[in-house]
Amino acid sequence: MENKTTRNLYTIPYVIWVAFFVIAPILLVLYYSFQDLEGNFSLTNYRNFFTPIYLEMTLSSFWYAFLITLITLLFAYPIAYLLTKLKHKQLWLLLIIVPSWINLLLKAYAFLGIFGTYGMANKFLETIGIGSKQLLFTDFSFVFVSVYIFIPFMILPIFNALDKLNPTYLDAANDLGASRWTTFRRVVFPLTIDGVKAGCQITFIPALSLFMLTRLIAGSQVITLGTAIEQQFLVTQNWGMGSTIAVFLIIFMFIIMFATGTKRRRARG
Amino acid sequence: MKQLIRLAVVIIAVSAILLVTISRLNASQGYSGGNTLTVYNWGDYIDPAVIDEFEKQTGITVVYETFDSNEAMMTKIQQGGTSYDVAVPSEYTIEKMKEEDLLLPIDHSKVPNLKNIDSRFMDLAFDPGNEYSVPYFWGTVGIVYNTKQIDGIEFNSWEDLWNPALKNEIVLIDGAREIVGMGLNSLHYSLNDTDPERLQEAYDKLVSLKPNVRALLGDENKLLMASGEVSIGITWSGDASEIMAENEDLDYVVPEEGSNLWFDNMVIPKTAKNIDAAHEFINFMLDPKIAAQNTEYVSYSTPNKEALQYMPEEMVNDERFYPPPELTDRLEVYENLGKENLAKYNELFLKFKME
Numbered sequence: 001m002e003n004k005t006t007r008n009l010y011t012i013p014y015v016i017w018v019a020f021f022v023i024a025p026i027l028l029v030l031y032y033s034f035q036d037l038e039g040n041f042s043l044t045n046y047r048n049f050f051t052p053i054y055l056e057m058t059l060s061s062f063w064y065a066f067l068i069t070l071i072t073l074l075f076a077y078p079i080a081y082l083l084t085k086l087k088h089k090q091l092w093l094l095l096i097i098v099p100s101w102i103n104l105l106l107k108a109y110a111f112l113g114i115f116g117t118y119g120m121a122n123k124f125l126e127t128i129g130i131g132s133k134q135l136l137f138t139d140f141s142f143v144f145v146s147v148y149i150f151i152p153f154m155i156l157p158i159f160n161a162l163d164k165l166n167p168t169y170l171d172a173a174n175d176l177g178a179s180r181w182t183t184f185r186r187v188v189f190p191l192t193i194d195g196v197k198a199g200c201q202i203t204f205i206p207a208l209s210l211f212m213l214t215r216l217i218a219g220s221q222v223i224t225l226g227t228a229i230e231q232q233f234l235v236t237q238n239w240g241m242g243s244t245i246a247v248f249l250i251i252f253m254f255i256i257m258f259a260t261g262t263k264r265r266r267a268r269g
Numbered sequence: 270m271k272q273l274i275r276l277a278v279v280i281i282a283v284s285a286i287l288l289v290t291i292s293r294l295n296a297s298q299g300y301s302g303g304n305t306l307t308v309y310n311w312g313d314y315i316d317p318a319v320i321d322e323f324e325k326q327t328g329i330t331v332v333y334e335t336f337d338s339n340e341a342m343m344t345k346i347q348q349g350g351t352s353y354d355v356a357v358p359s360e361y362t363i364e365k366m367k368e369e370d371l372l373l374p375i376d377h378s379k380v381p382n383l384k385n386i387d388s389r390f391m392d393l394a395f396d397p398g399n400e401y402s403v404p405y406f407w408g409t410v411g412i413v414y415n416t417k418q419i420d421g422i423e424f425n426s427w428e429d430l431w432n433p434a435l436k437n438e439i440v441l442i443d444g445a446r447e448i449v450g451m452g453l454n455s456l457h458y459s460l461n462d463t464d465p466e467r468l469q470e471a472y473d474k475l476v477s478l479k480p481n482v483r484a485l486l487g488d489e490n491k492l493l494m495a496s497g498e499v500s501i502g503i504t505w506s507g508d509a510s511e512i513m514a515e516n517e518d519l520d521y522v523v524p525e526e527g528s529n530l531w532f533d534n535m536v537i538p539k540t541a542k543n544i545d546a547a548h549e550f551i552n553f554m555l556d557p558k559i560a561a562q563n564t565e566y567v568s569y570s571t572p573n574k575e576a577l578q579y580m581p582e583e584m585v586n587d588e589r590f591y592p593p594p595e596l597t598d599r600l601e602v603y604e605n606l607g608k609e610n611l612a613k614y615n616e617l618f619l620k621f622k623m624e
Contacts, residue, residue, distance in 0.1 A: 012279070019280055037608045053620050060623065112489065116498050134437060136498075137484035219484020220443050223623050234340045235445060236615045237608065 026250065032243035045244035054228070058248070061224040065207035068146045072203050073196065075147065076154035080195075083155070084162045093159060100152040108216045111145050112136065115217075137219030145217045146207060154199035161195025162188075197260040205253050225249050291350075306546040307332040309342060309353040311533070314406075316566035323553050329546050337488075346371055352540045354547040360395040360532045361446075363402050364605035372401040373537045379548035382555035385575040389594060390532065395602060402534035403551055406569035408506035409530055409592065409600060410447055411523040413513070418500040427455035427524045430501070435481045439501045440493065443485040445611075445618035446603055447529065448475065451503060454526045461604045463613070472617045479624050494519065505531070507569035510590050514568060521589045523596065530600035532572070 036042040048054065079096070083089050099107070114120050115135040122132040135141050165188065173183040189196075209226030220227075225245055232242030308320075312335040320331050334351070336342040339362040346353060347369065358366060366372050377383060377399075386404060396402045412424050422432060430439060441448055450460030452471030462468065483499065491508055493499040495515040509521040535554065537547045553559060561579035564571040570590050571577070577585045585591060606614070 015276060016279065016283060019276065020283075037612065053616060053623075056623060057619070112493070116493075116496070118496075118498070134483070215443060215486065216489060219440070219486060220622050221484065223619060228619065231615060231619065234338060234344075236612050237340055237344075238612050238615075241612070 029243045029246050029250070032239050033247045035240040035243075037238060037240065045240045048241060049244055049248060054245070057223050057228055058225065060222070061208055064143065064146075064222060064224065065204050067143055068150065068207045069200050069204045071143065071147045072150045072154045073200065076151055076158055076199060077196070079151075080155045080158040080162055083159055089163075093155075096155055097152050100149075104149060105212060107149065108145065108213055111141070111217060115141050136217070137221065139218070139222065142213060142218035142222050145213055146210060149213075150203040150207065153202045157195040157198035157202070158192060159195075161192035165191055201257060201260050204256060208252065209249060304328065304543075304546075305330045305332055306354045306543050306550055307334065307352060308550065309334050309336060309346075309351075309356040309538075311335060311357060312337055314357065314533075314567055314569075316563045318566075319554070319559055319563050322559070323550060326553070327546070327549060329543075329549070331550075343371070346538045346540055349540050352542040353538050354541040354543050355550055356536055356538050357405055357533050358536060359603075360393070360534065361603040361605045363534060363536060364395050366536070366538075367396070367401060368605075371539050373539060373541060373544065374400050375403060375537060375551070376548060379545075380552045380555065382552050382557075385555055385557055385560070385573050387572050387574040389597065390572040393532070393602060394604070395532075396534070402536045403555065404572040405533045405535050405554070406507065406564075406567065407530070407532045407572050408570050408590070409523045410442075410451075410503070410505055410528045411509065411521055413494060413502045413504055413509045413519055413521050415494070415497060415500040415516075415518050416520050417518040418497070424522050425525050427451060427526050429524075430455075430481065430503075431478055432481075435501065437481065437483050438499075439478075439481050439503070440483055440490050440499045441485045441503045442490075442505075443487050445614045447503070448485075448621070449614050449617055450529055450603075451475075454524070454528060457526055460527070460529060460601050461606065463606055463610045465613075468613065468617060472621060475621050476624050479621070485622060506590055507567070510568045523589070523592065523600070525599075527599050527601060530597060530602050532602070 033045055034041055034043070036044045083092050083096075086092050116122070117132065117134070117136075119135075121135055126132050169187055169191070170183060173187050178186065208224060209229070210224050211226035211230050214220060214222045214224055214227045225248070229242045229245050229249070232238045232245065236242075306329050308315075308331055310333070314335070315333075320333060323329070324331055334353070336345070339359050342356060342358060343362055343366060345351070346356065346366075363372070380403065383399070383403065390404045390407060392398055412427075412430070414424055419435075419438075422429065422434065424430075441451075446460075449468070449471060452475040453460050453462050453467065456467070456471060456474060458467050458471065462471075486493070488508075490499065490502050490504060491512050494502050494504075495512045497516065497518070506521065506523075509519075513519045513521060535551050537544060537551075541547055554563065555573060557573060557575035558579055560571050560573040560576035564573075564576060564580060565584070571580075577591075588596075
């Protein structure tokens with residue numbers, strides 16, 4: 001009996017946290033999403049969301065998030081793989097993670113300088129004979145900086161998965177005559193797929209709602225769901241529409257979590 | 270069920286405790302009147318020495334907080350968490366705040382220095398008789414350009430921006446009213462127009478400008494223009510004069526078709542606790558010598574006629590920032606168009622960005 005009371009006591013902070021910072025805000029967002037500009041209950045916002053302008057925005061938001069995730073994965077997997085093979089792997093891992101401790105805004109401002117007309121990137125292009133290009137405020141720079149920002153978050157789960165991989169499996173594959181590519185495709189990748197999924201979640205979902213970079217690096221010419229929400233709340237003061245976009249963002253997130261969710265039961269059974 | 274009730278009770282109890290703590294904290298920080306004055310202003314928009322001077326003269330402690338958009342400021346005042354005594358919104362926000370009953374009337378007998386304000390800037394449509402507001406700074410929206418990089422092109426009208434030679438050169442303000450207004454102005458329409466057809470026309474016109482647009486930015490643009498990274502920018506006159514002080518190659522022009530005339534104004538929000546000190550502060554800021562000192566620091570245009578004599582002549586005689594009445598008569602002040610029309614402007618602007 002006493003055991004039960006103490007256990008209940010321990011759950012109080014968790015319950016309060018969830019009630020205040022998860023359930024209450026989501027309910028509020030839902031509530032506001034059904035309000036029109038005059039504060040009356042209506043479905044106008046949902047109808048508005050299905051007009052070409054918002055659908056196009058959602059689509060382009062998904063496209064950029066997809067690109068960012070894909071490129072991040074293409075870089076992160078080999079890096080994580082390499083890291084597990086190194087002698088002081090924890091130290092190398094730390095070095096990759098350290099930049100993620102620096103504030104995002106600071107890094108974005110740094111890129112303003114690096115990609116500028118007179119910045120380092122253009123100096124380099126000139127020295128190797130390509131000549132200076134306009135890098136800042138292009139799709140390329142937006143994807144580049146986003147990938148740079150997300151790479152540590154992608155590397156971590158993949159590194160953990162690879163690190164936990166039992167090396168005897170590799171020996172077994174080798175003994176049974178599998179080529180290195182077959183071993184990777186049939187053994188290593190399937191066994192680390194959970195790490196990849198976790199990394200993709202951690203990248204794709206925030207990438208959908210990136211909003212500072214869209215202005216600083218893409219010059220406001222890439223619009224994500226996050227930018228649109230910010231605009232609706234702060235500029236138009238149309239909280240209803242902002243909330244509606246947020247509701248869709250939440251729905252998309254759940255779908256993504258569901259689709260990439262790790263099926264633990266099957267793995268165990 | 271029992272657990273649900275228990276949960277509800279816990280949530281209510283914790284909310285109550287938090288509320289009490291907040292009010293205690295506010296009280297202990299001196300946010301609730303007494304001998305402090307809480308001023309809510311745009312970032313970097315006052316000479317800190319002027320605040321020190323005010324504190325020294327009156328013995329009132331000033332708590333100074335800043336915001337970066339009218340909307341954010343208004344939201345915070347609506348929520349009423351902090352009791353701001355003086356705030357500095359732009360004119361169209363004053364109309365909105367009046368509608369929402371967020372302002373206290375200003376007692377003119379307590380602000381004798383009001384007589385120093387140029388009559389051109391008094392009694393305007395957004396606040397007849399200056400019942401709720403006192404002008405703080407004013408300015409225009411126009412084109413800043415780098416005379417060294419843009420050789421041989423004269424900027425006199427908005428139309429000049431559509432020059433095909435300017436491919437990928439222009440940086441716009443990230444603001445729906447400013448940019449859609451620019452589109453309307455370039456077609457010789459009013460920048461307060463809400464007619465759907467004319468708005469569509471302005472949108473199409475703006476889309477044809479897109480090849481020349483490099484980016485839409487906020488304050489970052491000041492940095493990029495000053496360093497010569499960007500050669501043409503659409504911006505507020507105040508920002509223009511600030512960056513022109515850093516880079517001598519820059520020039521500023523208000524296009525002939527017309528543009529926006531804006532005002533930032535001191536008001537006393539409903540949340541004010543120290544109303545006497547608020548009046549004292551407003552009166553202090555209107556003192557000719559103080560206004561002159563503040564203007565030299567902020568480098569925006571002051572509406573204070575008496576202050577001009579204490580300022581450097583080249584500043585006062587600069588027609589780009591102190592345009593003559595003939596020009597200001599052609600400019601328009603933003604009217605509050607209502608949420609519905611503002612939403613329309615924003616949707617067009619969003620579409621324009623995605624083009």
